[in-house]
Amino acid sequence: MNVYDASRMADVLAPLGYVSADEMTGADLVILNTCHIREKAAEKVYSELGRLKLEKDARKSSESPMRIAVGGCVAQAEGQEILRRAPYVDLVFGPQTYHRLALMLNEFESHGKPVVDTEFPADDKFDQLPDAGKVEGASAFLTVQEGCDKFCTFCVVPYTRGSEFSRPVDPVMREARLLVGKGAREISLLGQNVNAYHGINEQADGTQTEWTLGRLIRELAEIDGVERIRYTTSYPAEVDEDLIEAHRDVPELMPYLHLPVQSGADKVLKAMNRRHTSGDYKDIVARLRIAQPDLALSSDFIVGFPGESDADFEETMALVRDVEFVQAYSFKYSPRPGTPAADMTDQVPEHIKSLRLQKLQAELSRQQIAFNQSCIGRSLPVLFDRRGSRSGQLVGRSPYMQSVHVDLPDSYLGEMMTVKIDEAKPSSLTGVVVEKIDRVSQMLRQEAVT
Numbered sequence: 001m002n003v004y005d006a007s008r009m010a011d012v013l014a015p016l017g018y019v020s021a022d023e024m025t026g027a028d029l030v031i032l033n034t035c036h037i038r039e040k041a042a043e044k045v046y047s048e049l050g051r052l053k054l055e056k057d058a059r060k061s062s063e064s065p066m067r068i069a070v071g072g073c074v075a076q077a078e079g080q081e082i083l084r085r086a087p088y089v090d091l092v093f094g095p096q097t098y099h100r101l102a103l104m105l106n107e108f109e110s111h112g113k114p115v116v117d118t119e120f121p122a123d124d125k126f127d128q129l130p131d132a133g134k135v136e137g138a139s140a141f142l143t144v145q146e147g148c149d150k151f152c153t154f155c156v157v158p159y160t161r162g163s164e165f166s167r168p169v170d171p172v173m174r175e176a177r178l179l180v181g182k183g184a185r186e187i188s189l190l191g192q193n194v195n196a197y198h199g200i201n202e203q204a205d206g207t208q209t210e211w212t213l214g215r216l217i218r219e220l221a222e223i224d225g226v227e228r229i230r231y232t233t234s235y236p237a238e239v240d241e242d243l244i245e246a247h248r249d250v251p252e253l254m255p256y257l258h259l260p261v262q263s264g265a266d267k268v269l270k271a272m273n274r275r276h277t278s279g280d281y282k283d284i285v286a287r288l289r290i291a292q293p294d295l296a297l298s299s300d301f302i303v304g305f306p307g308e309s310d311a312d313f314e315e316t317m318a319l320v321r322d323v324e325f326v327q328a329y330s331f332k333y334s335p336r337p338g339t340p341a342a343d344m345t346d347q348v349p350e351h352i353k354s355l356r357l358q359k360l361q362a363e364l365s366r367q368q369i370a371f372n373q374s375c376i377g378r379s380l381p382v383l384f385d386r387r388g389s390r391s392g393q394l395v396g397r398s399p400y401m402q403s404v405h406v407d408l409p410d411s412y413l414g415e416m417m418t419v420k421i422d423e424a425k426p427s428s429l430t431g432v433v434v435e436k437i438d439r440v441s442q443m444l445r446q447e448a449v450t
Protein backbone atom coordinates (compact mmCIF):
# COMPACT_ATOMS: atom_id res chain seq x y z
CA MET A 1 0.00 0.00 0.00
CA ASN A 2 2.93 2.34 0.55
CA VAL A 3 3.82 1.87 -3.12
CA TYR A 4 0.25 2.83 -4.06
CA ASP A 5 0.27 5.79 -1.65
CA ALA A 6 3.63 7.00 -2.99
CA SER A 7 2.35 7.00 -6.55
CA ARG A 8 -0.74 8.92 -5.44
CA MET A 9 1.53 11.48 -3.73
CA ALA A 10 3.27 11.92 -7.07
CA ASP A 11 -0.17 12.48 -8.65
CA VAL A 12 -0.98 15.14 -6.02
CA LEU A 13 2.31 16.94 -6.65
CA ALA A 14 2.26 16.72 -10.45
CA PRO A 15 0.09 19.87 -10.92
CA LEU A 16 2.71 21.81 -8.92
CA GLY A 17 5.32 20.83 -11.47
CA TYR A 18 6.95 18.02 -9.52
CA VAL A 19 8.13 14.94 -11.40
CA SER A 20 9.59 11.79 -9.84
CA ALA A 21 13.38 11.79 -9.60
CA ASP A 22 15.43 8.61 -9.84
CA GLU A 23 17.75 9.61 -7.02
CA MET A 24 17.79 12.13 -4.18
CA THR A 25 20.79 14.09 -5.50
CA GLY A 26 19.35 17.26 -6.94
CA ALA A 27 15.78 16.50 -5.84
CA ASP A 28 13.79 19.53 -4.61
CA LEU A 29 11.70 17.41 -2.29
CA VAL A 30 12.49 14.03 -0.75
CA ILE A 31 9.58 12.14 0.82
CA LEU A 32 10.21 9.19 3.08
CA ASN A 33 7.04 7.15 3.00
CA THR A 34 7.41 5.11 6.13
CA CYS A 35 6.28 1.87 7.75
CA HIS A 36 5.72 1.42 11.48
CA ILE A 37 4.78 -2.26 11.55
CA ARG A 38 8.00 -3.46 13.21
CA GLU A 39 10.65 -1.60 15.17
CA LYS A 40 13.31 -2.22 12.53
CA ALA A 41 11.25 -0.55 9.82
CA ALA A 42 10.55 2.44 12.06
CA GLU A 43 14.19 2.86 13.11
CA LYS A 44 15.33 2.84 9.48
CA VAL A 45 13.58 6.18 9.08
CA TYR A 46 15.96 7.95 11.45
CA SER A 47 19.10 6.51 9.90
CA GLU A 48 17.83 7.48 6.46
CA LEU A 49 17.01 10.98 7.74
CA GLY A 50 20.59 11.30 8.96
CA ARG A 51 21.81 10.68 5.41
CA LEU A 52 19.32 13.14 3.99
CA LYS A 53 20.47 15.84 6.41
CA LEU A 54 23.97 15.73 4.93
CA GLU A 55 22.60 16.29 1.44
CA LYS A 56 20.27 19.04 2.66
CA ASP A 57 23.11 20.84 4.50
CA ALA A 58 25.35 20.64 1.44
CA ARG A 59 22.70 22.44 -0.59
CA LYS A 60 21.67 24.98 2.03
CA SER A 61 23.08 28.03 0.33
CA SER A 62 22.59 26.79 -3.22
CA GLU A 63 19.96 27.88 -5.73
CA SER A 64 17.93 24.71 -5.12
CA PRO A 65 17.48 23.92 -1.43
CA MET A 66 16.15 20.52 -0.55
CA ARG A 67 12.92 19.92 1.39
CA ILE A 68 12.49 16.79 3.47
CA ALA A 69 9.09 15.26 4.19
CA VAL A 70 8.23 12.24 6.30
CA GLY A 71 4.92 10.57 5.45
CA GLY A 72 3.28 7.27 6.28
CA CYS A 73 2.73 5.40 9.51
CA VAL A 74 5.90 6.40 11.42
CA ALA A 75 4.89 10.01 10.83
CA GLN A 76 1.37 9.21 11.99
CA ALA A 77 2.58 7.50 15.16
CA GLU A 78 5.38 9.89 16.09
CA GLY A 79 4.19 13.27 14.77
CA GLN A 80 6.08 16.07 16.54
CA GLU A 81 8.61 13.55 17.90
CA ILE A 82 10.09 13.38 14.41
CA LEU A 83 10.82 17.12 14.51
CA ARG A 84 12.36 16.72 17.95
CA ARG A 85 14.74 14.02 16.77
CA ALA A 86 15.25 15.48 13.29
CA PRO A 87 14.55 19.25 13.40
CA TYR A 88 15.67 19.64 9.79
CA VAL A 89 12.51 17.83 8.56
CA ASP A 90 10.08 20.24 6.85
CA LEU A 91 6.84 18.27 6.57
CA VAL A 92 5.35 15.45 8.62
CA PHE A 93 2.10 13.89 7.42
CA GLY A 94 0.17 10.67 7.99
CA PRO A 95 -1.34 8.16 5.55
CA GLN A 96 -4.74 9.88 5.79
CA THR A 97 -3.59 13.41 4.92
CA TYR A 98 -1.30 13.09 1.90
CA HIS A 99 -4.03 14.44 -0.39
CA ARG A 100 -3.29 17.80 1.36
CA LEU A 101 0.40 17.66 0.43
CA ALA A 102 0.21 20.65 -1.91
CA LEU A 103 -1.40 22.77 0.82
CA MET A 104 1.25 21.71 3.32
CA LEU A 105 4.02 22.65 0.92
CA ASN A 106 2.43 26.06 0.33
CA GLU A 107 2.10 26.63 4.04
CA PHE A 108 5.71 25.68 4.58
CA GLU A 109 6.94 27.95 1.79
CA SER A 110 4.98 30.93 3.12
CA HIS A 111 5.97 30.60 6.80
CA GLY A 112 9.23 28.64 6.60
CA LYS A 113 8.16 26.62 9.64
CA PRO A 114 7.79 22.84 9.67
CA VAL A 115 4.24 21.60 9.07
CA VAL A 116 2.79 18.58 10.88
CA ASP A 117 -0.50 17.13 9.64
CA THR A 118 -1.38 13.79 11.23
CA GLU A 119 -5.12 14.19 11.61
CA PHE A 120 -7.68 11.64 10.54
CA PRO A 121 -9.79 14.06 8.50
CA ALA A 122 -13.49 13.38 8.23
CA ASP A 123 -13.50 13.96 4.47
CA ASP A 124 -12.67 11.05 2.24
CA LYS A 125 -9.06 11.28 1.12
CA PHE A 126 -9.92 9.40 -2.04
CA ASP A 127 -12.52 11.99 -3.08
CA GLN A 128 -9.84 14.67 -2.90
CA LEU A 129 -7.14 12.84 -4.83
CA PRO A 130 -6.59 13.58 -8.51
CA ASP A 131 -6.95 10.74 -11.02
CA ALA A 132 -4.22 8.11 -10.92
CA GLY A 133 -1.26 8.96 -13.14
CA LYS A 134 0.72 6.49 -15.18
CA VAL A 135 0.74 2.71 -14.92
CA GLU A 136 4.16 1.07 -15.00
CA GLY A 137 4.38 -2.28 -16.72
CA ALA A 138 0.73 -3.39 -16.94
CA SER A 139 0.25 -4.21 -13.27
CA ALA A 140 -1.46 -1.67 -11.06
CA PHE A 141 -2.42 -1.35 -7.42
CA LEU A 142 -5.85 -0.10 -6.43
CA THR A 143 -6.68 0.61 -2.78
CA VAL A 144 -10.26 -0.43 -2.02
CA GLN A 145 -10.11 -0.68 1.75
CA GLU A 146 -8.04 0.89 4.49
CA GLY A 147 -7.57 0.54 8.20
CA CYS A 148 -8.40 -2.25 10.59
CA ASP A 149 -10.83 -2.82 13.47
CA LYS A 150 -9.46 -6.18 14.52
CA PHE A 151 -6.99 -4.97 17.15
CA CYS A 152 -4.58 -7.90 17.11
CA THR A 153 -2.62 -7.32 20.29
CA PHE A 154 0.73 -7.11 18.45
CA CYS A 155 -0.34 -4.71 15.72
CA VAL A 156 -0.12 -0.93 15.24
CA VAL A 157 -2.30 -0.76 12.13
CA PRO A 158 -5.57 0.30 13.84
CA TYR A 159 -3.68 3.19 15.45
CA THR A 160 -1.74 4.34 12.40
CA ARG A 161 -4.12 3.68 9.50
CA GLY A 162 -7.30 4.15 11.49
CA SER A 163 -10.53 2.18 11.52
CA GLU A 164 -11.87 0.11 8.66
CA PHE A 165 -13.08 2.06 5.67
CA SER A 166 -14.28 0.73 2.32
CA ARG A 167 -14.26 2.94 -0.74
CA PRO A 168 -17.64 3.06 -2.45
CA VAL A 169 -18.07 0.89 -5.53
CA ASP A 170 -18.39 3.70 -8.10
CA PRO A 171 -14.99 5.35 -7.63
CA VAL A 172 -13.33 1.93 -7.40
CA MET A 173 -14.83 0.81 -10.71
CA ARG A 174 -13.97 4.17 -12.23
CA GLU A 175 -10.35 3.95 -11.07
CA ALA A 176 -10.10 0.39 -12.42
CA ARG A 177 -11.33 1.53 -15.85
CA LEU A 178 -8.91 4.43 -15.77
CA LEU A 179 -5.99 2.11 -14.92
CA VAL A 180 -6.94 -0.23 -17.78
CA GLY A 181 -7.08 2.79 -20.08
CA LYS A 182 -3.53 3.60 -19.04
CA GLY A 183 -2.28 0.11 -19.85
CA ALA A 184 -3.01 -1.99 -16.76
CA ARG A 185 -3.90 -5.62 -17.46
CA GLU A 186 -3.58 -6.78 -13.88
CA ILE A 187 -5.17 -5.06 -10.89
CA SER A 188 -4.15 -5.81 -7.31
CA LEU A 189 -6.81 -4.72 -4.86
CA LEU A 190 -5.32 -3.42 -1.65
CA GLY A 191 -6.41 -3.06 1.93
CA GLN A 192 -4.93 -3.71 5.36
CA ASN A 193 -7.90 -5.96 5.73
CA VAL A 194 -9.02 -6.17 2.14
CA ASN A 195 -11.62 -8.91 2.52
CA ALA A 196 -13.42 -6.83 5.14
CA TYR A 197 -14.48 -4.78 2.08
CA HIS A 198 -18.11 -3.66 2.27
CA GLY A 199 -18.39 -0.91 -0.29
CA ILE A 200 -21.58 1.04 -0.83
CA ASN A 201 -23.06 0.66 -4.29
CA GLU A 202 -25.50 3.38 -5.15
CA GLN A 203 -27.95 2.41 -7.84
CA ALA A 204 -29.50 4.75 -10.39
CA ASP A 205 -32.75 4.93 -8.37
CA GLY A 206 -30.82 6.05 -5.29
CA THR A 207 -31.06 2.77 -3.38
CA GLN A 208 -27.89 1.56 -1.74
CA THR A 209 -26.53 -1.95 -1.41
CA GLU A 210 -23.27 -3.22 0.01
CA TRP A 211 -20.83 -5.18 -2.08
CA THR A 212 -18.49 -7.76 -0.62
CA LEU A 213 -14.99 -8.25 -2.00
CA GLY A 214 -16.23 -11.33 -3.86
CA ARG A 215 -18.91 -9.26 -5.60
CA LEU A 216 -16.43 -6.50 -6.39
CA ILE A 217 -14.04 -9.03 -7.95
CA ARG A 218 -16.81 -10.46 -10.14
CA GLU A 219 -17.75 -7.02 -11.42
CA LEU A 220 -14.15 -5.92 -11.97
CA ALA A 221 -13.55 -9.06 -14.01
CA GLU A 222 -16.29 -7.89 -16.39
CA ILE A 223 -14.36 -4.75 -17.30
CA ASP A 224 -12.93 -5.21 -20.75
CA GLY A 225 -9.16 -5.32 -20.40
CA VAL A 226 -8.97 -6.55 -16.80
CA GLU A 227 -7.17 -9.83 -17.33
CA ARG A 228 -5.80 -10.54 -13.88
CA ILE A 229 -7.10 -9.70 -10.41
CA ARG A 230 -5.32 -10.16 -7.10
CA TYR A 231 -6.03 -8.89 -3.61
CA THR A 232 -4.04 -8.44 -0.42
CA THR A 233 -3.98 -8.62 2.62
CA SER A 234 -6.76 -10.82 3.89
CA TYR A 235 -7.90 -11.61 7.39
CA PRO A 236 -8.88 -15.29 7.80
CA ALA A 237 -12.09 -14.70 9.78
CA GLU A 238 -13.36 -12.40 7.01
CA VAL A 239 -13.13 -15.03 4.25
CA ASP A 240 -16.78 -15.49 3.28
CA GLU A 241 -18.67 -17.71 0.87
CA ASP A 242 -18.79 -14.94 -1.76
CA LEU A 243 -15.02 -14.73 -1.86
CA ILE A 244 -14.61 -18.51 -1.98
CA GLU A 245 -17.08 -18.64 -4.87
CA ALA A 246 -15.17 -15.91 -6.67
CA HIS A 247 -12.11 -18.18 -6.53
CA ARG A 248 -14.23 -20.92 -8.06
CA ASP A 249 -15.96 -18.88 -10.74
CA VAL A 250 -13.79 -15.96 -11.83
CA PRO A 251 -10.97 -17.03 -14.16
CA GLU A 252 -9.36 -13.59 -13.92
CA LEU A 253 -8.87 -14.04 -10.17
CA MET A 254 -5.38 -15.46 -9.87
CA PRO A 255 -4.99 -18.78 -8.01
CA TYR A 256 -2.87 -17.26 -5.27
CA LEU A 257 -3.85 -16.06 -1.84
CA HIS A 258 -1.86 -14.36 0.91
CA LEU A 259 -3.70 -15.32 4.08
CA PRO A 260 -1.80 -14.49 7.28
CA VAL A 261 -2.20 -17.04 10.07
CA GLN A 262 0.52 -15.72 12.47
CA SER A 263 0.66 -18.85 14.65
CA GLY A 264 -0.49 -22.46 14.71
CA ALA A 265 -1.14 -22.54 18.48
CA ASP A 266 -4.65 -21.69 19.63
CA LYS A 267 -3.35 -20.36 22.94
CA VAL A 268 -1.13 -17.85 21.10
CA LEU A 269 -3.83 -16.97 18.57
CA LYS A 270 -6.16 -16.18 21.46
CA ALA A 271 -3.55 -13.99 23.17
CA MET A 272 -3.07 -12.26 19.81
CA ASN A 273 -6.84 -11.64 19.64
CA ARG A 274 -6.88 -13.24 16.19
CA ARG A 275 -10.53 -14.45 16.20
CA HIS A 276 -9.58 -17.71 14.49
CA THR A 277 -8.15 -21.00 15.73
CA SER A 278 -5.66 -23.05 13.78
CA GLY A 279 -8.53 -25.44 13.02
CA ASP A 280 -10.60 -22.54 11.60
CA TYR A 281 -7.67 -21.57 9.40
CA LYS A 282 -7.29 -25.09 8.06
CA ASP A 283 -11.06 -25.28 7.40
CA ILE A 284 -10.97 -22.03 5.44
CA VAL A 285 -8.03 -23.29 3.39
CA ALA A 286 -9.82 -26.59 2.76
CA ARG A 287 -12.94 -24.77 1.52
CA LEU A 288 -10.86 -22.51 -0.71
CA ARG A 289 -9.02 -25.49 -2.14
CA ILE A 290 -12.29 -27.26 -2.96
CA ALA A 291 -13.40 -24.13 -4.81
CA GLN A 292 -10.05 -23.66 -6.55
CA PRO A 293 -7.87 -26.82 -6.38
CA ASP A 294 -5.00 -24.96 -8.04
CA LEU A 295 -4.78 -22.37 -5.24
CA ALA A 296 -1.27 -21.44 -4.06
CA LEU A 297 -1.05 -20.11 -0.52
CA SER A 298 1.16 -17.59 1.18
CA SER A 299 1.06 -16.41 4.78
CA ASP A 300 2.57 -14.29 7.56
CA PHE A 301 4.00 -15.73 10.76
CA ILE A 302 5.14 -14.19 14.02
CA VAL A 303 7.47 -16.22 16.22
CA GLY A 304 8.21 -15.46 19.84
CA PHE A 305 4.93 -13.73 20.67
CA PRO A 306 4.79 -13.20 24.47
CA GLY A 307 4.08 -16.50 26.23
CA GLU A 308 4.86 -18.68 23.19
CA SER A 309 6.36 -21.94 24.49
CA ASP A 310 8.42 -24.48 22.55
CA ALA A 311 5.32 -26.65 22.31
CA ASP A 312 3.28 -23.69 20.94
CA PHE A 313 5.95 -23.04 18.37
CA GLU A 314 5.90 -26.71 17.34
CA GLU A 315 2.18 -26.28 16.64
CA THR A 316 3.07 -23.54 14.17
CA MET A 317 5.56 -25.92 12.53
CA ALA A 318 2.86 -28.59 12.36
CA LEU A 319 0.41 -26.18 10.73
CA VAL A 320 3.02 -25.20 8.13
CA ARG A 321 3.72 -28.86 7.30
CA ASP A 322 0.01 -29.53 7.10
CA VAL A 323 -1.13 -26.58 4.97
CA GLU A 324 1.96 -26.10 2.70
CA PHE A 325 2.75 -22.64 1.42
CA VAL A 326 4.36 -21.57 -1.84
CA GLN A 327 5.97 -18.65 -0.07
CA ALA A 328 5.61 -16.75 3.21
CA TYR A 329 6.79 -13.88 5.35
CA SER A 330 7.94 -14.62 8.88
CA PHE A 331 9.04 -12.26 11.61
CA LYS A 332 10.30 -12.22 15.16
CA TYR A 333 7.72 -10.61 17.40
CA SER A 334 8.57 -6.93 17.71
CA PRO A 335 6.98 -5.05 20.65
CA ARG A 336 5.23 -1.95 19.37
CA PRO A 337 4.62 0.94 21.76
CA GLY A 338 0.97 1.38 22.62
CA THR A 339 -0.12 -2.15 21.70
CA PRO A 340 -1.33 -4.56 24.44
CA ALA A 341 1.27 -7.28 23.72
CA ALA A 342 4.15 -4.84 24.30
CA ASP A 343 3.13 -4.74 27.99
CA MET A 344 2.73 -8.49 28.42
CA THR A 345 5.13 -9.79 31.04
CA ASP A 346 6.17 -13.10 29.46
CA GLN A 347 8.27 -11.71 26.61
CA VAL A 348 10.35 -14.34 24.79
CA PRO A 349 14.13 -13.84 24.85
CA GLU A 350 15.71 -12.66 21.60
CA HIS A 351 17.92 -15.74 21.08
CA ILE A 352 14.91 -18.05 21.33
CA LYS A 353 13.02 -15.93 18.81
CA SER A 354 16.02 -16.22 16.47
CA LEU A 355 16.22 -20.01 16.80
CA ARG A 356 12.50 -20.40 16.14
CA LEU A 357 12.62 -18.06 13.17
CA GLN A 358 15.50 -20.04 11.64
CA LYS A 359 13.65 -23.29 12.05
CA LEU A 360 10.41 -21.93 10.63
CA GLN A 361 12.14 -20.27 7.70
CA ALA A 362 14.01 -23.47 6.87
CA GLU A 363 10.69 -25.33 6.54
CA LEU A 364 9.01 -22.47 4.63
CA SER A 365 11.87 -22.20 2.18
CA ARG A 366 11.89 -25.98 1.70
CA GLN A 367 8.21 -25.73 0.72
CA GLN A 368 8.86 -22.75 -1.51
CA ILE A 369 11.69 -24.51 -3.34
CA ALA A 370 9.58 -27.67 -3.72
CA PHE A 371 6.78 -25.61 -5.28
CA ASN A 372 9.14 -23.74 -7.58
CA GLN A 373 10.66 -27.02 -8.73
CA SER A 374 7.22 -28.42 -9.43
CA CYS A 375 6.82 -25.62 -11.98
CA ILE A 376 9.72 -26.89 -14.12
CA GLY A 377 8.40 -28.10 -17.45
CA ARG A 378 5.05 -26.32 -17.01
CA SER A 379 3.91 -23.60 -19.40
CA LEU A 380 2.62 -20.65 -17.39
CA PRO A 381 1.11 -17.33 -18.45
CA VAL A 382 3.44 -14.54 -17.34
CA LEU A 383 2.66 -10.82 -17.39
CA PHE A 384 5.93 -8.93 -17.87
CA ASP A 385 5.77 -5.86 -15.67
CA ARG A 386 9.41 -4.86 -15.10
CA ARG A 387 12.95 -4.98 -16.41
CA GLY A 388 15.39 -7.52 -15.01
CA SER A 389 18.68 -6.63 -13.40
CA ARG A 390 20.48 -7.79 -16.59
CA SER A 391 19.90 -5.90 -19.80
CA GLY A 392 17.82 -7.87 -22.30
CA GLN A 393 15.90 -9.51 -19.49
CA LEU A 394 12.31 -8.94 -18.38
CA VAL A 395 10.60 -10.10 -15.22
CA GLY A 396 6.95 -10.95 -14.77
CA ARG A 397 4.70 -12.83 -12.41
CA SER A 398 3.36 -16.33 -12.76
CA PRO A 399 -0.29 -16.82 -11.78
CA TYR A 400 1.04 -18.07 -8.43
CA MET A 401 3.03 -14.85 -7.89
CA GLN A 402 6.59 -16.09 -8.48
CA SER A 403 8.88 -13.76 -10.37
CA VAL A 404 9.73 -15.29 -13.74
CA HIS A 405 12.92 -14.10 -15.49
CA VAL A 406 13.06 -14.41 -19.27
CA ASP A 407 15.46 -13.10 -21.92
CA LEU A 408 13.26 -10.66 -23.79
CA PRO A 409 13.73 -7.19 -25.24
CA ASP A 410 12.12 -4.16 -23.58
CA SER A 411 9.44 -3.99 -26.27
CA TYR A 412 7.72 -6.91 -24.55
CA LEU A 413 7.17 -4.97 -21.34
CA GLY A 414 3.46 -5.13 -20.54
CA GLU A 415 2.93 -8.25 -22.65
CA MET A 416 1.47 -11.49 -21.39
CA MET A 417 3.34 -14.54 -22.70
CA THR A 418 3.20 -18.27 -22.14
CA VAL A 419 6.54 -19.23 -20.67
CA LYS A 420 7.92 -22.74 -20.39
CA ILE A 421 9.69 -22.91 -17.04
CA ASP A 422 13.14 -24.45 -17.27
CA GLU A 423 14.79 -23.53 -14.00
CA ALA A 424 13.72 -22.96 -10.39
CA LYS A 425 15.73 -20.74 -8.08
CA PRO A 426 14.84 -20.47 -4.36
CA SER A 427 12.70 -17.39 -4.89
CA SER A 428 12.16 -17.12 -8.64
CA LEU A 429 11.78 -19.01 -11.90
CA THR A 430 13.36 -18.71 -15.33
CA GLY A 431 12.02 -19.90 -18.65
CA VAL A 432 11.61 -19.40 -22.37
CA VAL A 433 8.70 -17.86 -24.22
CA VAL A 434 6.39 -20.25 -26.01
CA GLU A 435 3.78 -17.84 -27.34
CA LYS A 436 2.20 -14.45 -26.85
CA ILE A 437 -1.22 -14.27 -25.18
CA ASP A 438 -3.45 -11.56 -26.54
CA ARG A 439 -6.80 -11.98 -24.93
CA VAL A 440 -6.22 -14.06 -21.90
CA SER A 441 -9.65 -13.42 -20.46
CA GLN A 442 -11.34 -14.82 -23.52
CA MET A 443 -9.05 -17.80 -23.57
CA LEU A 444 -9.65 -18.50 -19.90
CA ARG A 445 -13.36 -17.96 -20.26
CA GLN A 446 -13.53 -20.47 -23.11
CA GLU A 447 -11.57 -22.94 -21.02
CA ALA A 448 -13.93 -22.40 -18.13
CA VAL A 449 -16.92 -23.09 -20.39
CA THR A 450 -15.53 -26.19 -22.11
Ligand code: SAH
Pocket: 037, 038, 154, 155, 156, 192, 193, 233, 234, 235, 236, 260, 261, 262, 300, 301, 302, 331, 332, 333, 334, 335, 336
Ligand atom coordinates in the same frame (compact mmCIF):
# COMPACT_ATOMS: atom_id res chain seq x y z
N1 SAH B 1 -4.03 -7.71 8.13
C1 SAH B 1 -3.01 -8.70 8.35
C2 SAH B 1 -1.78 -8.08 8.97
C3 SAH B 1 -0.96 -7.25 8.05
S1 SAH B 1 0.46 -6.52 8.86
C4 SAH B 1 -3.59 -9.76 9.26
O1 SAH B 1 -4.68 -9.63 9.69
O2 SAH B 1 -2.96 -10.72 9.58
C5 SAH B 1 1.72 -7.44 8.08
C6 SAH B 1 2.38 -8.50 8.92
O3 SAH B 1 3.36 -7.93 9.77
C7 SAH B 1 1.45 -9.24 9.85
O4 SAH B 1 0.72 -10.23 9.20
C8 SAH B 1 2.38 -9.78 10.90
O5 SAH B 1 2.84 -11.07 10.57
C9 SAH B 1 3.55 -8.78 10.89
N2 SAH B 1 3.52 -7.98 12.11
C10 SAH B 1 2.62 -7.05 12.49
N3 SAH B 1 2.93 -6.56 13.70
C11 SAH B 1 4.04 -7.20 14.11
C12 SAH B 1 4.84 -7.13 15.28
N4 SAH B 1 4.54 -6.33 16.29
N5 SAH B 1 5.94 -7.93 15.35
C13 SAH B 1 6.25 -8.76 14.33
N6 SAH B 1 5.53 -8.86 13.20
C14 SAH B 1 4.43 -8.10 13.09
